[in-house]
Amino acid sequence: MAEARQSAAESSSVDLFGFLARFAPLIFLVVLMAVFAVLEPRFMSSINLFNVMRQVSITGLLAIGMTFVILTAGIDLSVGSLLAFAGLVAAAVAKGGMQDRFTVGEGGVGYGWELAALAAIAVGVAGGLVQGFSITRLKVPPFVVTLGGMSVFRGAALLFAAGGPISGFEHDFTWWGQGKIGPVPVPVIIFLVCGLLAHIVLRYTRYGRQIYAVGGNPEAARLSGLNVTAIICSVYVIMGFFAGLGSFVLAARLNSAEAVAGTGYELTVIASVVIGGTSLFGGVGTIFGTVIGSILIGVLLNGLVLMNVSSYIQQIIIGVIIVLAVAFDTFAKSRRRKV
Amino acid sequence: MTVAAAPPLLKMTGIVKSFPGVKALDGVGLEVKRQEIHALLGENGAGKSTLLKILAGAQSPDQGEILFDGKPVTLANPHAAQRLGIVTIYQEFTLAPDMSIAENVFIGREPGRGPFVSWSRMAAETEKLIRRIGLERNPMTLVRDLSVAEQQMVEIARALSMDSRVIIMDEPTSALSLAEVEKLFKIVRRLKDEGISIIFVTHRLEEVMEVCDRYTVLRDGRNAGAGSVSDITIDGIIRLMVGREVNALFAHREASEPGPVALEVKKLTRLRTAQDPHATEIRDVSLHVRRGEILGIAGLVGAGRTETARAIFGADPFDSGDVFVDGELVTIRTPRDAIAHGIGLVPEDRKLQALFLSQAIRTNVSVAALDRIGHFGIFVDEAKERGLVEEYRKLLNIRMAGPEQAVGNLSGGNQQKVVLARWLALRPKVLIVDEPTRGIDVGAKVEVHNLLFEMARSGIAVIAISSELPEVLSVADRIVTMREGRVTGEMLRADATQETLMAMMTLGTTSRAA
Numbered sequence: 001m002a003e004a005r006q007s008a009a010e011s012s013s014v015d016l017f018g019f020l021a022r023f024a025p026l027i028f029l030v031v032l033m034a035v036f037a038v039l040e041p042r043f044m045s046s047i048n049l050f051n052v053m054r055q056v057s058i059t060g061l062l063a064i065g066m067t068f069v070i071l072t073a074g075i076d077l078s079v080g081s082l083l084a085f086a087g088l089v090a091a092a093v094a095k096g097g098m099q100d101r102f103t104v105g106e107g108g109v110g111y112g113w114e115l116a117a118l119a120a121i122a123v124g125v126a127g128g129l130v131q132g133f134s135i136t137r138l139k140v141p142p143f144v145v146t147l148g149g150m151s152v153f154r155g156a157a158l159l160f161a162a163g164g165p166i167s168g169f170e171h172d173f174t175w176w177g178q179g180k181i182g183p184v185p186v187p188v189i190i191f192l193v194c195g196l197l198a199h200i201v202l203r204y205t206r207y208g209r210q211i212y213a214v215g216g217n218p219e220a221a222r223l224s225g226l227n228v229t230a231i232i233c234s235v236y237v238i239m240g241f242f243a244g245l246g247s248f249v250l251a252a253r254l255n256s257a258e259a260v261a262g263t264g265y266e267l268t269v270i271a272s273v274v275i276g277g278t279s280l281f282g283g284v285g286t287i288f289g290t291v292i293g294s295i296l297i298g299v300l301l302n303g304l305v306l307m308n309v310s311s312y313i314q315q316i317i318i319g320v321i322i323v324l325a326v327a328f329d330t331f332a333k334s335r336r337r338k339v
Numbered sequence: 340m341t342v343a344a345a346p347p348l349l350k351m352t353g354i355v356k357s358f359p360g361v362k363a364l365d366g367v368g369l370e371v372k373r374q375e376i377h378a379l380l381g382e383n384g385a386g387k388s389t390l391l392k393i394l395a396g397a398q399s400p401d402q403g404e405i406l407f408d409g410k411p412v413t414l415a416n417p418h419a420a421q422r423l424g425i426v427t428i429y430q431e432f433t434l435a436p437d438m439s440i441a442e443n444v445f446i447g448r449e450p451g452r453g454p455f456v457s458w459s460r461m462a463a464e465t466e467k468l469i470r471r472i473g474l475e476r477n478p479m480t481l482v483r484d485l486s487v488a489e490q491q492m493v494e495i496a497r498a499l500s501m502d503s504r505v506i507i508m509d510e511p512t513s514a515l516s517l518a519e520v521e522k523l524f525k526i527v528r529r530l531k532d533e534g535i536s537i538i539f540v541t542h543r544l545e546e547v548m549e550v551c552d553r554y555t556v557l558r559d560g561r562n563a564g565a566g567s568v569s570d571i572t573i574d575g576i577i578r579l580m581v582g583r584e585v586n587a588l589f590a591h592r593e594a595s596e597p598g599p600v601a602l603e604v605k606k607l608t609r610l611r612t613a614q615d616p617h618a619t620e621i622r623d624v625s626l627h628v629r630r631g632e633i634l635g636i637a638g639l640v641g642a643g644r645t646e647t648a649r650a651i652f653g654a655d656p657f658d659s660g661d662v663f664v665d666g667e668l669v670t671i672r673t674p675r676d677a678i679a680h681g682i683g684l685v686p687e688d689r690k691l692q693a694l695f696l697s698q699a700i701r702t703n704v705s706v707a708a709l710d711r712i713g714h715f716g717i718f719v720d721e722a723k724e725r726g727l728v729e730e731y732r733k734l735l736n737i738r739m740a741g742p743e744q745a746v747g748n749l750s751g752g753n754q755q756k757v758v759l760a761r762w763l764a765l766r767p768k769v770l771i772v773d774e775p776t777r778g779i780d781v782g783a784k785v786e787v788h789n790l791l792f793e794m795a796r797s798g799i800a801v802i803a804i805s806s807e808l809p810e811v812l813s814v815a816d817r818i819v820t821m822r823e824g825r826v827t828g829e830m831l832r833a834d835a836t837q838e839t840l841m842a843m844m845t846l847g848t849t850s851r852a853a
Contacts, residue, residue, distance in 0.1 A: 206709040216695035224707040225678040
């Protein structure tokens with residue numbers, strides 16, 4: 001009886017802690033926005049807020065994919081490079097080759113945006129598949145595989161583009177990055193729709209459950225009959241899908257694709273996921289958290305820009321935030337362990 | 340009587356050590372004289388490991404006194420124990436495989452001047468030490484390139500380099516061949532002649548008779564007996580090890596007429612590999628279990644019980660052997676295959692191998708059965724899922740706050756019920772339970788036993804592995820004993836006693852017991 005009471009007491013205190021941990025990003029976001037609103041009146045203008053959201057949507061798409069990866073206790077450092085490579089391939093398809101790559105404006109002879117988008121996603125998925133395969137079959141740790149991938153895809157992008165950008169697309173291509181539906185930018189809609197779908201997959205499907213199980217305890221998952229290898233491989237494919245989709249949206253927004261696109265994105269993306277409460281140890285995290293985390297990072301960067309804080313200092317701040325978020329996660333984990 | 344003048348080298352009295360929920364040691368004493376080989380014996384869970392950890396300074400006792408050389412000492416940490424000359428050689432060696440013998444012997448205590456290591460001195464001193472125990476190797480050889488027996492000698496050399504006065508050896512012979520065991524005994528005797536005392540922990544009672552001078556037997560965290568090896572027989576030691584009154588709480592069941600054979604295993608063999616030289620081998624294990632029957636597998640740690648279960652379940656690959664389900668030969672390479680053939684496994688370590696501790700009870704119960712509670716094979720029907728949890732909460736009497744409670748917050752007994760619920764939800768033909776009641780309190784143990792009875796009554800073929808003989812004797816209808824990877828005997832529960840089983844587990848023959 002005493003034992004039951006004790007465990008009930010423990011569970012309620014843990015739940016309070018868990019509640020705070022879960023909504024901490026949201027609370028932090030609201031506070032941050034309030035601070036910026038007071039310090040910098042331009043921040044709260046609707047133009048600026050939509051602008052923030054438009055910027056957030058690219059890294060946000062990547063962060064959705066990264067959530068799948070980190071839920072299995074993996075990591076993908078290659079996202080920025082893969083995005084650059086996939087974006088160039090999409091651009092080349094849209095332009096119908098590498099001939100008039102600098103023609104700005106319409107009237108090209110390329111293929112439609114549909115094929116371009118498909119090509120971007122295909123490159124992303126293929127890149128993810130190769131990495132997932134290396135991790136599960138060659139048993140190389142994800143950190144190493146994707147660190148290698150980071151270099152390989154960047155090199156491939158530079159090689160493919162011969163160093164220069166590919167610019168100038170048809171209007172129906174650029175609409176995906178620059179267009180609006182009502183007042184809402186199209187990339188924001190893509191980001192939120194993908195977030196919703198990913199949420200449904202993780203929360204309501206067998207596959208989603210299996211990801212949490214594999215991340216929570218891979219040995220227990222294997223002994224429960226789950227195909228752990230396939231599940232781990234699949235999350236890198238999903239990551240690749242979002243890298244491809246993100247590259248298409250980014251190229252559309254900038255009306256240009258270049259080999260140096262997405263440099264340093266891995267840091268922003270991982271920070272978004274971790275700040276959103278997903279544990280680097282795997283098995284714990286939500287898409288809701290990741291969306292909030294992405295917006296949080298976007299708001300932070302935007303506010304700092306408006307306040308004329310140098311981009312060097314921004315980098316320092318992001319780095320510190322990542323370490324703090326993981327420290328918090330480690331603390332939360334030790335709390336869970338104690339029980 | 341001159342012996343009485345010199346106090347014993349080591350004297351522990353009234354040692355008490357509690358862990359949450361269990362009293363591991365309850366007033367245990369141990370007395371080791373100078374220049375003796377002392378056997379520390381007991382069943383699994385008798386408290387040997389805890390006592391060794393206290394001696395090694397890895398854990399502090401709650402109460403009790405330790406006298407070393409007649410003076411009271413506190414072994415606050417491993418370093419303090421080593422300074423006194425108490426060195427432990429664990430079953431799993433603590434050597435760095437990619438470093439040389441010399442580096443391993445002097446790790447952390449490298450001879451030299453200031454920050455610089457004197458390699459020549461280190462090599463020369465290592466050479467002296469390893470020659471002393473008969474290891475003919477270059478001190479610069481990498482430990483990776485040594486056999487298990489040679490690695491053990493490096494451990495011994497390291498102990499000697501620390502000027503040990505007591506060397507504790509935990510199951511030193513379990514990974515050695517017969518010839519290597521003989522060699523080890525020679526070394527141990529030589530060390531004794533040089534004035535070192537040895538505490539020898541083993542499950543092999545023949546070895547105790549051969550090499551040890553005195554013994555101490557622990558049982559259920561208390562002293563069961565101590566004395567001179569020359570004054571006792573193997574049967575006498577066995578009686579001391581098991582001689583508790585059978586717990587009245589552990590009820591038998593009336594075995595019903597078992598059905599057809601559900602699972603049969605023929606000549607299952609799994610050998611060590613280079614990657615895993617300490618793995619327990621299993622050789623030619625054959626057994627079967629019928630529907631509605633509970634087969635108990637008894638054996639000491641390292642007998643190969645868990646390895647047999649894991650091989651059958653596809654958790655570890657095996658080298659040869661056949662598995663038949665309902666009389667048909669099946670191929671099992673992964674747990675998925677086993678589950679598809681209706682076999683389930685409740686593994687021995689529920690926290691590491693079964694549970695998703697930070698996740699909800701609901702998802703822990705349903706993880707293996709998601710395809711049965713879904714829509715279109717894709718979505719999980721959470722209403723059905725909650726129904727499933729509720730069904731098994733009632734059936735197994737799981738005490739929990741609600742289906743969303745994290746499983747890590749439950750007591751051990753309720754955690755185990757969650758694991759059982761997961762497997763029952765799959766409606767298995769065969770369920771293997773490995774140490775089903777480890778680390779759970781007595782009341783929950785009885786509940787788990789009753790659940791096993793209930794499963795058998797419903798027609799499931801149950802294989803129950805347990806280190807606790809009273810548990811095997813109360814739960815099983817038929818018992819198979821194992822030792823060192825082989826089946827050593829089989830008997831009906833009605834014919835078995837703790838003494839006969841212990842003899843089959845430690846001696847490897849049935850004839851002796853009969």
